[in-house]
Amino acid sequence: DIQLTQSPSSLSASVGDRVTITCRASQSVTTYLNWYQKKPGKAPKFLIYGASSLRSGVPSRFSGGGAGTDFTLTITSLQPEDIATYYCQQSYAALWTFGQGTKIEI
Amino acid sequence: EVQLVESGGNLVQPGRSLRLLCAASGFTFNDHAMHWVRQAPGKGLEWVSGIDWNSGTEQYADSVKGRFTISRDNGKSSLFLQMENLRNDDTAFYYCVRDMWAMVTRGVSFDYWGQGTLVTVSS
Numbered sequence: 001d002i003q004l005t006q007s008p009s010s011l012s013a014s015v016g017d018r019v020t021i022t023c024r025a026s027q028s029v030t031t032y033l034n035w036y037q038k039k040p041g042k043a044p045k046f047l048i049y050g051a052s053s054l055r056s057g058v059p060s061r062f063s064g065g066g067a068g069t070d071f072t073l074t075i076t077s078l079q080p081e082d083i084a085t086y087y088c089q090q091s092y093a094a095l096w097t098f099g100q101g102t103k104i105e106i
Numbered sequence: 107e108v109q110l111v112e113s114g115g116n117l118v119q120p121g122r123s124l125r126l127l128c129a130a131s132g133f134t135f136n137d138h139a140m141h142w143v144r145q146a147p148g149k150g151l152e153w154v155s156g157i158d159w160n161s162g163t164e165q166y167a168d169s170v171k172g173r174f175t176i177s178r179d180n181g182k183s184s185l186f187l188q189m190e191n192l193r194n195d196d197t198a199f200y201y202c203v204r205d206m207w208a209m210v211t212r213g214v215s216f217d218y219w220g221q222g223t224l225v226t227v228s229s
Binding site for chain 2: 045092093096097098100
């Protein structure tokens, strides 16, 4: 199975900050990498697919990048509603694995 | 509006069985593969199982293979998860998830999620 390692596991930031989360795969997944946002008590929300394609309706302050084994999720200007845990997920090969999550706090 | 509503979660003893149901609406159900993803208390997301639009392919995580069975009824826009021989570490919220695509293959992307149903396995 392909393992995904996110860093950091948690971070503290201020409103307006630029925040970057990293996801590293144990082998190349080319650009088959998705990102999700999870808030407590809420269903996860799909943000980015194909490493860098923003899902329709997701604010443009979110962006994704990378290829191969190293990927990033960037929030250019953190908003209070962005407080959540973020997960990467590889869609290159079954079984479809998630990273362990990165919790963003203010 | 896409809606996925799970039901069937409950408190159950180890070794017992449980069947989860997901009622889908607001989209053409048989245009999409479907999945179950779970989250144990205080833990991250774990993909459990997926099924093609026409039930041609089923996939399972190693942790549930041989114990869980995914199925669907396209005529009733419903997804099921039959869980047998439940263990304590199966305790989690179980989410019904729509795939952007019709086949469970490279590129699976979980674009809509239900609110989840809680399965607690405890004696």
